[in-house]
Amino acid sequence: MADEIKTFKVTIDNITIDVPVGTTVLNAARQIGGDVAPPAMCYYSKLQGSGGKCRTCLVEVAAGSTADPRPMPKLVASCRTTVMDGMIVKNITSEKVKDARAGVVEFLLLNHPLDCPICDQAGECHLQDLGYEHGKAGTRYEFPRRTFEKEDIGPYIQLHMTRCILCYRCTYVADQLTEKRVHGILDRGEHAEISTYISKAVDNEFSGNMIDVCPVGALTDKTFRFKNRVWFTKPVDAHRNCDTPGCCGNTTLWLRGEEVYRVTARKDEWGEVKSYDGKPGWICNTCRFDKKKTSDWTIEGITKVNRHSVISQGKYDGLVMPKETIQKVMGGREPKLLMNIHDESEVNDPKIYLSEINGPAHSRNFEN
Amino acid sequence: MAKKLLLDKVHVPGIRSYEVYRKEGGYRSVEKAFRLTPAEIVEEVKLSGLRGRGGAGFPTGMKWSFLAKPEGVPRYLVCNADESEPGTFKDRYLMEFIPHLLIEGMIVSSFALGSNVSYIYIRGEYAWITDILESAIAEAKQNGWLGKNILGTGFDCELYVQRGAGAYICGEETALIESLEGKRGNPRIKPPFPAVKGLWDCPTVVNNVETLAAVVPIINEGGEAYSKIGVGKSTGTKLISACGNINKPGIYEIDMTISVEDFIFSDEYCGGIPNGKKLKACIPGGSSVPILPANLLLTTAKGEKRMMNYEGLSDGGFATGSMMGSGGFIVLDEDQCVVRNTMTLARFYHHESCGQCSPCREGTGWMERILKKIESGKGEMKDIDLLWDIQRKIEGNTICPLGDAAAWPVAAAIRHFRDEFEWHVLNPDKCLTENFGLRHYADPIHVTVTA
Numbered sequence: 096m097a098d099e100i101k102t103f104k105v106t107i108d109n110i111t112i113d114v115p116v117g118t119t120v121l122n123a124a125r126q127i128g129g130d131v132a133p134p135a136m137c138y139y140s141k142l143q144g145s146g147g148k149c150r151t152c153l154v155e156v157a158a159g160s161t162a163d164p165r166p167m168p169k170l171v172a173s174c175r176t177t178v179m180d181g182m183i184v185k186n187i188t189s190e191k192v193k194d195a196r197a198g199v200v201e202f203l204l205l206n207h208p209l210d211c212p213i214c215d216q217a218g219e220c221h222l223q224d225l226g227y228e229h230g231k232a233g234t235r236y237e238f239p240r241r242t243f244e245k246e247d248i249g250p251y252i253q254l255h256m257t258r259c260i261l262c263y264r265c266t267y268v269a270d271q272l273t274e275k276r277v278h279g280i281l282d283r284g285e286h287a288e289i290s291t292y293i294s295k296a297v298d299n300e301f302s303g304n305m306i307d308v309c310p311v312g313a314l315t316d317k318t319f320r321f322k323n324r325v326w327f328t329k330p331v332d333a334h335r336n337c338d339t340p341g342c343c344g345n346t347t348l349w350l351r352g353e354e355v356y357r358v359t360a361r362k363d364e365w366g367e368v369k370s371y372d373g374k375p376g377w378i379c380n381t382c383r384f385d386k387k388k389t390s391d392w393t394i395e396g397i398t399k400v401n402r403h404s405v406i407s408q409g410k411y412d413g414l415v416m417p418k419e420t421i422q423k424v425m426g427g428r429e430p431k432l433l434m435n436i437h438d439e440s441e442v443n444d445p446k447i448y449l450s451e452i453n454g455p456a457h458s459r460n461f462e463n
Numbered sequence: 464m465a466k467k468l469l470l471d472k473v474h475v476p477g478i479r480s481y482e483v484y485r486k487e488g489g490y491r492s493v494e495k496a497f498r499l500t501p502a503e504i505v506e507e508v509k510l511s512g513l514r515g516r517g518g519a520g521f522p523t524g525m526k527w528s529f530l531a532k533p534e535g536v537p538r539y540l541v542c543n544a545d546e547s548e549p550g551t552f553k554d555r556y557l558m559e560f561i562p563h564l565l566i567e568g569m570i571v572s573s574f575a576l577g578s579n580v581s582y583i584y585i586r587g588e589y590a591w592i593t594d595i596l597e598s599a600i601a602e603a604k605q606n607g608w609l610g611k612n613i614l615g616t617g618f619d620c621e622l623y624v625q626r627g628a629g630a631y632i633c634g635e636e637t638a639l640i641e642s643l644e645g646k647r648g649n650p651r652i653k654p655p656f657p658a659v660k661g662l663w664d665c666p667t668v669v670n671n672v673e674t675l676a677a678v679v680p681i682i683n684e685g686g687e688a689y690s691k692i693g694v695g696k697s698t699g700t701k702l703i704s705a706c707g708n709i710n711k712p713g714i715y716e717i718d719m720t721i722s723v724e725d726f727i728f729s730d731e732y733c734g735g736i737p738n739g740k741k742l743k744a745c746i747p748g749g750s751s752v753p754i755l756p757a758n759l760l761l762t763t764a765k766g767e768k769r770m771m772n773y774e775g776l777s778d779g780g781f782a783t784g785s786m787m788g789s790g791g792f793i794v795l796d797e798d799q800c801v802v803r804n805t806m807t808l809a810r811f812y813h814h815e816s817c818g819q820c821s822p823c824r825e826g827t828g829w830m831e832r833i834l835k836k837i838e839s840g841k842g843e844m845k846d847i848d849l850l851w852d853i854q855r856k857i858e859g860n861t862i863c864p865l866g867d868a869a870a871w872p873v874a875a876a877i878r879h880f881r882d883e884f885e886w887h888v889l890n891p892d893k894c895l896t897e898n899f900g901l902r903h904y905a906d907p908i909h910v911t912v913t914a
């Protein structure tokens with residue numbers, strides 16, 4: 096019995112699962128998937144110590160455990176709260192959570208420049224997704240948004256401090272992937288900023304991974320700057336035999352025609368760098384910045400993209416349908432649709448893959 | 464005169480020096496403590512009913528008994544002398560004028576907790592007190608109270624003073640620990656709590672200056688005798704730093720059996736309001752606790768006299784009560800503007816937020832800006848509701864209690880002084896030259912009598 100994994104039972108939004116002891120509420124919810132997984136802007140499963148800061152993942156604990164079924168007095172950060180046996184958690188079924196989360200989204204957007212039209216992260220920005228899903232139209236903030244003095248952190252990474260949400264992920268990357276961290280958080284409160292203090296270049300074989308972990312457009316790839324919009328490029332999975340120790344060599348190339356516009360690590364469904372055999376698939380700066388020819392790579396095929404992402408834009412197959420959990424959350428009841436668009440119109444038939452249509456779609460493509 | 468346990472000798476000439484302090488009976492508690500076992504000392508502190516004097520009022524004996532004691536891992540005692548809460552200046556007085564009392568209390572507490580290296584983390588601005596403490600520590604060491612094998616007991620203890628760099632947030636115990644380790648003073652995400660993983664990831668107890676000083680009379684007089692002073696769960700004596708519109712601002716040691724009214728108006732304590740003015744409001748426990756209008760301050764919602772102790776000040780919860788907090792007693796007379804006062808506090812929390820979590824980082828500045836807008840006669844009615852909504856979304860949703868501390872003063876000001884806020888909005892010009900004044904804030908409260 097020695098190697099039997101001890102598990103705890105946890106119920107999140109009316110769905111009960113067993114998870115290994117020590118699992119966080121957030122990771123348990125991710126195992127259920129779909130809407131039950133709280134949004135996470137600062138937590139990053141591959142970065143030790145991350146999480147707890149942004150407060151988007153707050154959930155209500157309606158019962159602490161079977162042994163002590165008292166509810167927790169405050170909402171808790173699901174990314175930093177471990178599951179207890181018999182714990183009952185409410186995420187999308189809690190009014191308190193919805194209210195608090197809307198507040199957090201408002202706070203995160205308060206000083207955000209909303210410069211999406213000129214931001215390279217647009218289309219793959221977690222703050223855009225968060226605002227879209229949990230935010231309100233319009234702001235109640237009527238004061239000038241804060242600005243920062245511009246700082247050049249070297250030839251590879253572009254820093255836009257006004258977009259930073261201070262998730263601290265990039266500092267953990269620097270601590271955990273590079274020998275020496277040369278940037279950090281200066282000042283405090285509203286004025287806290289990412290900086291190298293004396294305008295030093297962030298230069299290390301693994302520094303580029305900061306770009307991949309940054310949930311917003313605060314750290315972007317300078318070699319891709321203003322070159323293209325991510326949804327106009329075509330992501331393909333590729334690999335090369337990289338001899339940098341610690342680099343997995345598995346990447347996503349963002350192509351237009353034969354041109355490699357950008358190289359990134361591959362991402363999983365939570366927007367994190369993918370793991371291979373339990374090891375995070377970080378890539379080195381050589382792969383990221385110096386291998387910009389398709390001949391440098393063995394291309395495996397098109398990257399699977401989440402349907403909700405604008406990158407999917409109906410131009411190729413390989414879409415990943417999000418998991419539907421609503422019916423389970425509602426105790427088996429089907430959500431009541433006011434109108435099913437597909438009953439009303441033949442356009443946009445979900446059975447027809449736009450990507451398989453040669454050229455632009457016409458109404459005749461939808462005629463049966 | 465109420466019984467004094469901490470400051471009874473503070474006016475003895477030369478008490479700052481070791482010789483005088485010792486002659487007046489100092490360090491007796493260390494001798495006594497060494498005749499007890501550490502567990503027995505913890506038991507005495509539990510018996511005493513002492514509650515943490517740093518603000519939260521958590522029972523000290525209980526906190527000590529939570530300290531993890533894994534084999535072969537050092538444990539640490541850290542004294543929180545960061546004292547930066549506006550209105551609070553009691554620790555400063557104690558350390559400046561009777562430094563050996565804190566050192567004595569720390570030796571006993573270190574022995575009880577098994578800490579061989581203990582720290583005093585002191586607010587950076589208290590630079591001159593660092594010197595006072597360091598020379599007192601040197602004296603204590605010369606006389607065998609610190610160092611190796613103290614009094615031949617085999618117990619070793621070193622005491623170090625570490626200066627902060629001027630951040631209020633470093634008074635939060637886990638931010639303090641980070642700062643002490645030489646890192647950025649960001650509060651840690653709990654759990655784990657310091658009792659399990661604190662300084663250098665070892666079990667740690669963080670206590671306020673006054674809490675540790677109170678261990679001296681507890682050991683000298685016995686936990687039970689200490690618990691008989693005061694009333695209910697407010698045992699022993701409490702230092703109050705009184706300031707604002709009173710005749711005699713300063714530090715008072717009270718035994719928590721007096722009423723708020725007596726504290727403000729009796730000659731033994733604050734001596735009333737100067738210039739014949741009337742009492743309008745009071746923040747009874749340091750800037751973080753809810754402000755109360757005069758009527759609710761002196762009388763609880765039940766119509767009883769409000770007492771100067773933990774239970775008394777919190778009677779009625781946040782709806783009609785406040786908190787003992789850190790004992791920073793701020794009195795406002797009829798000429799003070801609650802909107803302006805709230806803005807000043809909001810500016811403080813905005814300035815001091817560490818910026819780790821989004822609600823506090825973004826919300827504190829937003830509240831300050833709105834308050835500034837209202838205060839300068841540019842406010843709109845909707846701003847008051849907006850303020851309420853912002854504080855509500857900060858409170859309880861942050862990593863550390865600074866978020867709550869920023870939210871509570873705003874909430875309480877709107878709860879009790881909403882008409883003063885509205886007056887500012889409705890009188891954009893007048894509010895720049897005049898104050899709202901006392902109005903009805905001292906009127907007797909109607910107490911519903913149930914048959």
Ligand SMILES: Cc1cc2nc3c(=O)[nH]c(=O)nc-3n(C[C@H](O)[C@H](O)[C@H](O)COP(=O)(O)O)c2cc1C
Nearest residue numbers: 515516517543545546547634635636670671674864
């Ligand atoms: C923002 C903030 C500032 C604080 N500042 C102080 C302080 O200056 N001094 C203090 O003793 N406690 C302060 N505290 C409370 C400490 O976190 C801690 O509860 C206290 O030191 C415990 O000591 P006690 O149990 O003896 O009261 C602060 C808490 C917060 C959240």
Ligand code: SF4
Nearest residue numbers: 259260262263265309
């Ligand atoms: S720059 Fe990006 S990764 Fe770094 S703290 Fe800001 S938002 Fe997070």
Ligand code: SF4
Nearest residue numbers: 817819820823861863
């Ligand atoms: S509540 Fe404020 S001070 Fe406390 S951790 Fe969050 S940002 Fe920092």
Ligand code: FES
Nearest residue numbers: 147149150152174
């Ligand atoms: S993801 Fe949990 S607090 Fe940010």
